[in-house]
Amino acid sequence: xxxxxxxxxxxxxxxxxxxxxIARSRGYELYALSFDYAQRHKKELDCARAVADALGVARHExxxxxxxxxxxxxxxxxxxxxxxxxxxxxxxxxxxxQIPATYVPARNTVFLSLALAxxxxxxxxxxxxxxxxxxxxxxxDCRPEYLxxxxxxxxxxxxxxxxxxxxxxxxxLVEMTKADIVRAGLEHGAPLESTWxxxxxxxxxxxxxxxxxLRLRGxxxxxxxxxxxxxxx
Amino acid sequence: xxxxxxxxxxxxxxxxxxxxxIARSRGYELYALSFDYAQRHKKELDCARAVADALGVARHExxxxxxxxxxxxxxxxxxxxxxxxxxxxxxxxxxxxQIPATYVPARNTVFLSLALAxxxxxxxxxxxxxxxxxxxxxxxDCRPEYLxxxxxxxxxxxxxxxxxxxxxxxxxLVEMTKADIVRAGLEHGAPLESTWxxxxxxxxxxxxxxxxxLRLRGxxxxxxxxxxxxxxx
Numbered sequence: 001x002x003x004x005x006x007x008x009x010x011x012x013x014x015x016x017x018x019x020x021x022i023a024r025s026r027g028y029e030l031y032a033l034s035f036d037y038a039q040r041h042k043k044e045l046d047c048a049r050a051v052a053d054a055l056g057v058a059r060h061e062x063x064x065x066x067x068x069x070x071x072x073x074x075x076x077x078x079x080x081x082x083x084x085x086x087x088x089x090x091x092x093x094x095x096x097x098q099i100p101a102t103y104v105p106a107r108n109t110v111f112l113s114l115a116l117a118x119x120x121x122x123x124x125x126x127x128x129x130x131x132x133x134x135x136x137x138x139x140x141d142c143r144p145e146y147l148x149x150x151x152x153x154x155x156x157x158x159x160x161x162x163x164x165x166x167x168x169x170x171x172x173l174v175e176m177t178k179a180d181i182v183r184a185g186l187e188h189g190a191p192l193e194s195t196w197x198x199x200x201x202x203x204x205x206x207x208x209x210x211x212x213x214l215r216l217r218g219x220x221x222x223x224x225x226x227x228x229x230x231x232x233x
Numbered sequence: 234x235x236x237x238x239x240x241x242x243x244x245x246x247x248x249x250x251x252x253x254x255i256a257r258s259r260g261y262e263l264y265a266l267s268f269d270y271a272q273r274h275k276k277e278l279d280c281a282r283a284v285a286d287a288l289g290v291a292r293h294e295x296x297x298x299x300x301x302x303x304x305x306x307x308x309x310x311x312x313x314x315x316x317x318x319x320x321x322x323x324x325x326x327x328x329x330x331q332i333p334a335t336y337v338p339a340r341n342t343v344f345l346s347l348a349l350a351x352x353x354x355x356x357x358x359x360x361x362x363x364x365x366x367x368x369x370x371x372x373x374d375c376r377p378e379y380l381x382x383x384x385x386x387x388x389x390x391x392x393x394x395x396x397x398x399x400x401x402x403x404x405x406l407v408e409m410t411k412a413d414i415v416r417a418g419l420e421h422g423a424p425l426e427s428t429w430x431x432x433x434x435x436x437x438x439x440x441x442x443x444x445x446x447l448r449l450r451g452x453x454x455x456x457x458x459x460x461x462x463x464x465x466x
Contacts, residue, residue, distance in 0.1 A: 105392070106353055117338040140391060156379040
């Protein structure tokens, strides 16, 4: 019997790694897709490769994307600093209340469109992505209604869709809290020790950027120790 | 008064050039976007640059896209030959009846997603593209219902959409015949002499690939001579 195939968007972070591990548990052969888009550091990509190996993917493509050429985000534009997570006690907005400087314009749409192309080429049944609406954090393209809209595009845009079997978008984490994600990762054998969530590119995770703060809170709420090393303050 | 801005997808072909010329006629300042995606030849990109100059665009970005890495099309995969247009008299399917080998997986979705990112960065009101459903030619992502689906994504995906003014997709050629497009191009001062439609990369256009055949029929039906040079058989 031929295994079902899934394209898995893999950043090397906690969420995408857990999402991919869930796809594997559901019996899919994995076709991983990562992007090199002028992030501030390559550590994420090294982690994505380690995660892909650990998950035993059938193929892993790392595509160069010149998103930095367009500008507009702290993650791709060297002129904008990555901020620490806002401190509500000091009058800052709570995480999730406004669109953060780390937002990359139309990023999920760009990533999904390339996942759609990849799915068409390998004839995948599904596309797995680790987006999450709970920890939505001001990113407009992480909401369930956004996913539904992109599903409609996927059904109309491709040869597969015309033939009646367009790839199904699966976002298994979309309604999970960060603690749920940590627990799901452990349950499905996700290699959490190889993941990287920090927006900054040090040897150890900074522990203070928005992404680190959300991750640490999730491990704490799950009652599990994060296997990743953090800078000691 | 600040001019309205439009991102214009510019391949350097007849359709995208005419579409961009229409945007200019409507008073938009133009932000052109072209892609280098392992086409068989760079002639298209030289033409796109010449067209952008002739149209007086405010900015022109040419982004490298590694679509060829994914494979799956005669336009990006050197292992698949570009076919001549099918000959119905010889038993071939008429143009438009099946998805051709030159179809690039999810191409318009990939291009539109990057146009959306660009529109967000420059705060454009509209995205112009030269897709056409008459000369649909078997490409699933050239249909009006596809565009409507992507508009929904554009409204949900971006910071602009959240703030209530997402960019509007404009496909002014979508219901035109090729002859209509030739006439519209002349009416709006499109630099047709700088355009390139041939799928092959010779010094002159081949005149026999599907794209050349459709273009030549259009000029003939419009009663205008094509200013581009063709190979003499």
